[in-house]
Amino acid sequence: MSITISPPLKIKAAEPAGRPAKVSFKAQMLAAREDAIVQAVNRLLAEKGFDLMTVDEVAADVGIAKASLYKHFPSKEDLAAAAMVRVVALAQAFLTSLPVDAQPLQQLKSLVRWMLELQLAGEMPSLPHQNSSLRTTLMNNKAYLDGLMRISDQIGDWIERAQKDGSLSVSIPPLLVLYTLYSRACDPVVEFLRASGLHSDDEIVELVIGTCFDGLHAR
Amino acid sequence: MSITISPPLKIKAAEPAGRPAKVSFKAQMLAAREDAIVQAVNRLLAEKGFDLMTVDEVAADVGIAKASLYKHFPSKEDLAAAAMVRVVALAQAFLTSLPVDAQPLQQLKSLVRWMLELQLAGEMPSLPHQNSSLRTTLMNNKAYLDGLMRISDQIGDWIERAQKDGSLSVSIPPLLVLYTLYSRACDPVVEFLRASGLHSDDEIVELVIGTCFDGLHAR
DNA sequence: GTCTATATCGCGATAGAC
DNA sequence: GTCTATCGCGATATAGAC
Numbered sequence: 290m291s292i293t294i295s296p297p298l299k300i301k302a303a304e305p306a307g308r309p310a311k312v313s314f315k316a317q318m319l320a321a322r323e324d325a326i327v328q329a330v331n332r333l334l335a336e337k338g339f340d341l342m343t344v345d346e347v348a349a350d351v352g353i354a355k356a357s358l359y360k361h362f363p364s365k366e367d368l369a370a371a372a373m374v375r376v377v378a379l380a381q382a383f384l385t386s387l388p389v390d391a392q393p394l395q396q397l398k399s400l401v402r403w404m405l406e407l408q409l410a411g412e413m414p415s416l417p418h419q420n421s422s423l424r425t426t427l428m429n430n431k432a433y434l435d436g437l438m439r440i441s442d443q444i445g446d447w448i449e450r451a452q453k454d455g456s457l458s459v460s461i462p463p464l465l466v467l468y469t470l471y472s473r474a475c476d477p478v479v480e481f482l483r484a485s486g487l488h489s490d491d492e493i494v495e496l497v498i499g500t501c502f503d504g505l506h507a508r
Numbered sequence: 509m510s511i512t513i514s515p516p517l518k519i520k521a522a523e524p525a526g527r528p529a530k531v532s533f534k535a536q537m538l539a540a541r542e543d544a545i546v547q548a549v550n551r552l553l554a555e556k557g558f559d560l561m562t563v564d565e566v567a568a569d570v571g572i573a574k575a576s577l578y579k580h581f582p583s584k585e586d587l588a589a590a591a592m593v594r595v596v597a598l599a600q601a602f603l604t605s606l607p608v609d610a611q612p613l614q615q616l617k618s619l620v621r622w623m624l625e626l627q628l629a630g631e632m633p634s635l636p637h638q639n640s641s642l643r644t645t646l647m648n649n650k651a652y653l654d655g656l657m658r659i660s661d662q663i664g665d666w667i668e669r670a671q672k673d674g675s676l677s678v679s680i681p682p683l684l685v686l687y688t689l690y691s692r693a694c695d696p697v698v699e700f701l702r703a704s705g706l707h708s709d710d711e712i713v714e715l716v717i718g719t720c721f722d723g724l725h726a727r
Numbered sequence: 728g729t730c731t732a733t734a735t736c737g738c739g740a741t742a743g744a745c
Numbered sequence: 746g747t748c749t750a751t752c753g754c755g756a757t758a759t760a761g762a763c
Binding site: 336419 | 688
């Protein structure tokens with residue numbers, strides 16, 4: 290029922306008069322509206338998951354009619370795909386914000402920490418891995434695939450360097466490392482631990498990072 | 509469309525004549541039918557997940573009418589709950605089949621191996637953790653809760669003993685260990701690795717066990 | 728208990744006026 | 746592009762004969 294627009298609109302701030310300004314203003318409105326939609330979808334995906342999220346809820350949350358949603362996105366699957374594109378873009382922005390001279394293992398831990406915090410903040414969308422129509426839409430989304438490939442390349446680079454400098458086990462295939470890190474984005478241990486009420490969010494993050502990199506076995 | 513009955517029926521094998529035998533036979537028929545239903549549900553839950561599994565499919569798979577299903581189980585949620593009760597019972601049977609004198613860490617690894625193999629065999633039902641009606645049904649199912657508590661107690665005992673004998677890290681809360689082990693039952697890494705086609709099922713099992721207990725960090 | 732046939736309904740998607 | 750109102754479909758669940 291609430292309309293969230295981010296970043297806040299600056300109406301015709303430093304724009305020259307005439308048609309170009311008007312077009313840009315319209316484009317800003319459109320982009321802001323679509324961004325509000327995608328943010329609502331992202332939150333609902335994190336809260337209820339794809340199957341339980343209804344398009345009616347999304348429309349009500351954004352504050353527009355359901356038919357208007359379908360003018361922006363042709364299907365529910367495309368709504369979810371847009372949310373995933375946004376998350377991948379956020380991940381990419383986070384990765385590029387990391388110090389380039391840090392040790393590769395620390396980069397990987399920072400990524401996992403970021404994903405766990407996103408999950409704890411209720412902003413990590415959860416999709417079913419078995420919905421074929423959703424998979425088809427995602428696999429046909431060039432923006433999503435490109436973004437996913439770019440961050441995977443970056444992470445893969447860190448994995449190889451971490452294995453070379455001896456901080457990461459060389460007996461684990463790099464692909465397995467990548468998948469293991471990605472899986473932390475939907476690790477049910479996070480919500481289980483939170484439901485237990487025994488640990489703060491920060492403790493949960495550090496505990497899960499510990500089990501991920503150090504394992505359960507005693508050193 | 510196929511009716512699977514297990515174990516195979518032995519019709520009136522060593523039964524005395526009279527009413528008791530007849531009642532027992534009927535009860536066997538009923539139990540066998542319900543077991544066939546639960547097995548079909550288990551396979552469909554593993555294949556498509558709860559949301560994508562339809563009651564029509566279950567009925568068609570067992571070879572009976574949908575209305576007949578509802579004579580055995582009052583709702584789709586109860587169907588899934590029955591499958592979970594079965595899996596928990598299988599897990600308990602597996603745990604009691606383990607050698608009692610083995611080291612506790614090996615017991616835990618054996619459990620994870622069993623869960624991973626069940627997943628690779630397509631027999632690990634996958635439920636959404638966010639479906640509230642399903643959660644309600646499960647939390648009201650005494651057989652499920654009792655079975656889950658019994659195996660959790662057994663596992664918790666091994667965890668404490670493994671921490672005492674120095675094979676498991678004492679800096680990890682036992683509850684986190686338990687959750688981390690349980691999470692291997694729905695670890696998406698398994699299907700990702702299988703989809704990559706780079707490893708055999710046995711290799712996948714050992715690789716995931718390795719990342720779970722030894723972590724990614726080099727020793 | 729099993730069947731056929733049907734009730735009921737939630738949800739994705741659309742028509743058509745403005 | 747946005748709205749109100751509605752369609753169409755599939756899914757859970759049930760009625761009633763046998």
